[in-house]
Amino acid sequence: MTTTTPSDVRPDPPEPSGESSDDRSLAEFGYRQELHRSLGRYASFAAGFSFISVLTTVFQFFAFGYAFGGPVFFWAWPAVLIGQLLVAACFAELAARYPISGAIYQWSSRLSNLTFGWFAGWIMVIGQIVVVAAAALALQVVMPAIWSGFQLIGDDPSLASASGAANAAVLGIILLALTTFVNVIDNRVMSLVNRIGVTAEIIGAALIIVLLFTHSERSPGITFHTGTAAQSGLVGALLVGSFTAAYVMIGFDSAGEMSEETRNPRRTAPRTILTALGAAGLLGGLIILGGLLAAPSLTDGRLGVEGLSYVLTSSLGDGVGRALLADVVIAIAVATLAIQTSACRMLFSMARDGQLPFSGRLAKVNPRTGMPSAPALVVGVLAAALLLLNFASPEAFLAIGTTCIVMLYLAYAMVTGPLLVKRLRGGFPRTDGVDEEGRPLFSLGRWGVPVNALALLYGLFMTVNLAWPRAAVYDPAGGHWYFQWFTVLFLGVTLLLGGAYRVYKARATVAEAPAYA
Secondary structure: OOOOOOOOOOOOOOOOOOOOOOHHHHHHEEEEEOOOOOOOOHHHHHHHHHHHHHHHHHHHHHHHHHHHHHHHHHHHHHHHHHHHHHHHHHHHHHHHHOOOOOHHHHHHHHOOOOHHHHHHHHHHHHHHHHHHHHHHHHHHHHHHOHHHOOOOOOOOOOOHHHHHHHHHHHHHHHHHHHHHHHHOOOHHHHHHHHHHHOOOHHHHHHHHHHHHHHOOOOOOOHHHOOOOOOOOHHHHHHHHHHHHHHHHHOOOOOOHHOOHHHHHHHHHHHHHHHHHHHHHHHHHHHHHHHHHHOOOOOOOHHHHOOHHHHHHHHOOOOHHHHHHHHHHHHHHHHHHHHHHHHHHHHEEEEHHHOOOOOOHHOOOOOOOOOOHHHHHHHHHHHHHHHOHHHHHOOHHHEEEEEEHHHHHHHHHHHHHHHHHHHHHHHOOOOOOOOOOOOOEEEOOOHHHHHHHHHHHHHHHHHHHHHHHHHHHHHHOOOOOOHHHHHHHHHHHHHHHHHHHHHHHHHHHHEEEEEEEE
């Protein structure tokens, strides 16, 4: 298999030391097998599905979508699903050809050059760390609704209140401590927890869908109404309403991130990327529709504040509603674990290439556990530090959540963009080799260029849409311009810090180079 990576990006391939075809495949890219390859097809699917985690994110952002879009925000869901499936199809091709940890960084580097790929990886890993923090905050949406005793600070559980935001930070930090612990124990333990959690989430999601539809109060035709919530007409309602879908349907690339721990990754990862997104998209869409149909009222204001937690406890009764919310807590915990794991693999992959500060420590794998422990600690600590912003201002929650979506969308575009250029120049073959079972690698064939082009256009459009500094969305209280521009400012600071490090590293490399007469 031919790669396009410059020779100075990676070390020379070592001699394959094992008999596994997976190990030999990894050696082609210049790496030796250090992570334990113990994940099967379902575990690979679980990695992507748990990052997406429909129960976590739909429960977290349903109220936001309804508050700004009314019932019509539902239609943003299939639109975003189609767009993300285009991106996922491109990623599936790449996962078959480059089954390496740190997927976004690796793919972008090999399709373009090291500098561009490094920035894609840098933006992605910072975005992933922010996503970890945002996912952990979701506990506040659910746990106080199960039992008021989970409101450890104050008595107002709303994330818009000071006490609710502070309590969300406390619950989130406790969760991060647990997920960090699991991420350093053992590769198999992490996979087991993930699989059990995903199974519970799928069963819980199916039960929620059935119960919501059997308790419908109105017909699906309600989804064609903007309601009194929409302030800027149909287009504005859909654009802002798409935030919910955009936040949910990210992270399907996690199956690629875990390629070095997956058996038969060239065959497994492409399929699990697509199935994880497809399954999550179907379940999430049905949950949103069911919530709109079963809500006791669409006009009393509670649906735009309490979201699906209000629907479950009001329509299904406290007992059943709280039992289902407990399943959502499991989904949130597993999602946080999966996102943290993906961020760890990105840090590990970049550090292994010597592309980060303290690379030697970050790239070290515990031979007993098969886990890179240092990245887990770094991600856990940084995500916890971000949660402390909630003590300063409740608006920080929305700023954090939206920032991570924008950064991941931008990082995705930094893969689909170079891939499209590669296709147009004839450098990306429609078929290229076979997988571990001797079958042709996943390929879009003649549909590669149009699918890739639409995926890139969609990604850039959504990046702009999400980052647009809407005062009504990011600074509803007014008077805090930095929250309105938080996403743009955060992305700018991320790029400046990344650029400063690249300049420093380049100068350090020149200074360390031997002088010749």
